[in-house]
Amino acid sequence: MQASTLNLFRYLFGVCVLLAAMMAAPASAQRENYIAADLVAESAPVPGETLTAALRFRPTEGWHGYWANPGDAGEGMRLEWHLPNGWEAGEPQYPVPQELELLGLINHVYKDPYAVLIPIEVPQQAAVAxxxxxxxDAQWLACSDRLCVPERATLTLRFPQTSADLAAQFDEHRAAIAPMIDASASxxxxxxxxxxxxxxxxxxxxxDPHVFIEQKDVIDYSAVQTFTRDGDMLVAEIARGGLRAEPDALRGILAFGDGGDGVRFEASPGTVPTGGERIGPRTVDTPLAILLGGALLGGLLLNLMPCVFPILSLKALTLARAGGEERQARIEGLAYTAGVIIACLALGALMLALRSGGAQIGWAFQLQEPLVVAALLVLATLITANFSGLFEIPSLPIRTRGEGGAFATGLLAAVVATPCTGPFMAAALGAALLLPAAQALLLFAALGLGLAxxxxxxxFVPALRRMLPKPGAWMETFRKTLAIPMGLTALGLVWLAWRLGGMSFAFAALALSILPVVALTARRNGNRTVxxxxxxxxxxxxASLPFRAQEQVASSESVLDPVTYSQEALAQARASGQPVFLWFTADWCLTCKVNEQVAIEREATRDAFAxxxxxxxxGDWTQADPEITRYLEEWQVAGVPLYVWYPAGGQGEQLPQVLTPDSLVELAQSGD
Structure with a gap:
């Protein structure tokens, strides 16, 4: 079903709900209104001046009234004035409304007592004595969660005995009315x-900005509203909805948040800037079930990383050694899974906690810290040496059978497996930054379940265990072979330590990783002095590591000679009228480096771009960069890689996280 059909269906459904509710209203005309009303003037009338009247409403608990545009359903207020000759009532001025969702419909309502101010022009020659x-004659609609009742009353304007009688009350009424901005919107x-x-x-x-449009059937009231800042201009984008009216002018209220503050505006057709900095809270449109599936599949693919596959392989061989011990195999499987999930939950919870405290960080934030990288280097070096047979540590997780060793191995696998966001993971982890904490942690748990x-x-599946090779002498050779990818991982961490902290830091981290191996090997050989x-x-x-991480290393060279990302640089590039290819990478991101070698750092790509x-x-995210983090959030991704293509004069389009060799060449040649 197309979006326009859905919008029409929602509109008709709202009308049907309203009519059915009104038909169900009590027939007695003697009952009290569910929303009481009265009409009072701020002061006595003065010839030639504007008199302000307040139409005050007091909803009964559980009932609400409506703004001028009620939203998907409801009815706005209607007024028929009986004024002396020459007197004229102006447009009602409303407080900032609230959004209320009922039966999937979005309404603009007032639940608490509120006042609508009406200016009344008093003629110069008016006799006011x-x-x-x-x-x-006022008509309005009063609704609860289950019932809507049309109400009416003939209200007589009351004048105060003295001008000070209602001064304090009118100050409150006027403070609740959104003021009109002094410039025209477009x-x-x-x-x-x-x-x-x-x-x-x-x-x-x-x-938490929100736009209420006074004209009906212009926007989809349930659509996510996105906001960007371009200097002193706020730009809102809202999907169309309803019957898609196209008025020549717009009026509305910009609400600043839930506190009732906002401004009124009038807008005419004109130029609306593009680009700018995204503001306001983000929302997630993808169903939670799909996000959970993406996290699960993403975690599953992490097992192919060179630093995880050796650990997984050796743990699998421990099950092969166990033979037919069904109960023990299940216990180890559960323990390993618990270790992985707990580690993913801990990393996710720490990230969310730091973000709630104002830190601009994303997934794999731990690899932007030099000391964390040094600790991982020590761990990777010890595992490499262990695989190589230089020493044996009975308590090393990957060498221990039983639930304790399996649990510790799960912790280890999760810590070394989660630096990058790969396929399927990007949307899930990006959504985790926007969802409530409970749902976000559920996504991190799904990631851990996929990894485990x-x-x-x-x-739990004996048939799969029977497919494992039988134990034998080959297992020792296989273990030493697995030392190669772990050793390459350690070398990669040395390089990353240099990129993050400079040469002195990298040397100290390398020495710190090698010296425990020397100590363990010497102890094994009986050389206690060494x-x-x-x-x-x-x-x-x-002890010296924290004092060495002071150098900043520039980004690596690129055949594309890219501009360094900043918000200003991106705005200038887009304003040039040329296409823009923007990519975000990090030295610790394996997927990033593969894509760069396969699709980005190619002469064919350079020539096509030229x-x-x-x-x-x-944008290089190897080291923490709040500006890059904010941009990643705008695209609802938690980490790198991120590839965005801006066609000439157009909006950005997110590219797949896995690039093919000719994908960028074809994109440049297409002219889109």
Whole structure:
């Protein structure tokens, strides 16, 4: 079903719900209104001046009234004035409404007592001494969660005995009315969306902005509203909905948040800026079930990483040694899974906690810290040496049978497996930054379950264990072979330590990783003196590490000669009228490096970009960068890689996380 059909269905359904509710209203005309109302003036009338009247509503608990545009369902207020000759009532001025969702419909309502202010122009020659009563026939709709009742009343305007009687009350009423901005807004309407530019000082904070459009059937009231800042201009994008009316002018209220603050605006067709900095809370449109599936599949693929596959392989061989011990296999499978999931939950919870405290971080944030990288280097070096047979540590997780060793191995596998976001993981981990904490942690648990799934299946499916090779002397050779990918992982961490902390830091981290191996090997050979010297030297390098991580290393060279990413640089590149290819990478991201070798760092890509006039731009997230983190959040991804293509004069398009050799060449040649 197309979106326009769905919008029409929602509109008709809302009308049907409203009519059915109104038909169900009590027939008695003698009952009290569910929303009581009265009409009072701020002061006595003065010829030639504007008199302000307040139409005050007091909803009964559980009932609500409506704004001028009620939303998907409901009915706005209607007024018929009875005024002396020459007197004229102006447009009602409403407080900022609230959103209310009922039966999938979005309504604009007031649940608490509220006042609508109406300016009344008093003629210069008006006789105000003994004027006839001023009345208004008012009609409004009162609704609860289950019932809607049309209500009416003929209200007589009451004048205060003295001008000070209602001064304090009118101060509150006027403070609740959104003031009109002193500059005109502009808008552009397309078949799919409304883009609205509202002049607003950049210094004004907007924690949770929302636009209420007074004209009906212009926007989809349930659509996610996105906001960007372009200097002193706030730009809102809202999907179209309803009957898709196209008015020549727009009026509305920009609400600043849930506190009732906002401004009124009037907008006419005009230019609306593109780009800018994304503001306001983000939401997640993808169903949670799909996100959980992506996290599960992403975790499963992490088992292919060179630092995880050796650990998984040796743990699988421990089951082969166990023979037919069914109960033990299941216990180890569960213990390993528990270790993986707990580690993923701990990393996820730490990331969410740091973000809630204001830190601009994303997934794999731990690999942006030099000391964490040094600790991982020590661990990878010890595992490499163990695989190589230089020493044996009975308590090393990957060498221990039983639930304790399996649990510890699960912890280890999760820690070394989670640096990058690969296929399927990006959307899930990006959503985890936006979802409530409980749902976000559920995604991290699904990631851990995917990572642990191969070993868990081995533990619970005897047929899979029977497919494992029989124990034999070959296992020792196989273990030494697995030292190669672990050794390459250690070398990669040495390089990353250099990139993060500089040459002095990398040397100290390398020494710190080698000295424990020297100490353990010397102890194995009975040379206690060498072991003690190695321990002392290791303690020295460990103590000096925090003081060495001071150097900053520039980004690596690229055949595309990219511009360094910044918000200003991106705005300038897009304003040039040329296509822009923007990619975000990190030295610790394996997927990033593979894509760069396969698709980005190629002469064919460079030549295609040069011919099409493509501006290449790169954001290096090896070290923490809050500006890059904010941009990643705008695309609802938690980490790198991220590839975005901006066609000339167009909006950005996110590219797949796995690039093919000719994907960028074809994109540049297409001219899109």
């Amino acid at each position: 003994n004027i006839a009563p001023i009345t208004v 808008f552009v309407i397309t078949a799919d969306k409304l883009r609205l530019a509202i002049p607003l000082p950049a210094s004004l904070g907007l924690p 799934l191969p070993f868990l299946l081995l533990g 072991a003690i010297i190695a321990v002392i030297a290791g303690l020295y390098f460990a 011919e099409a006039g493509v501006i290449a731009m790169r």
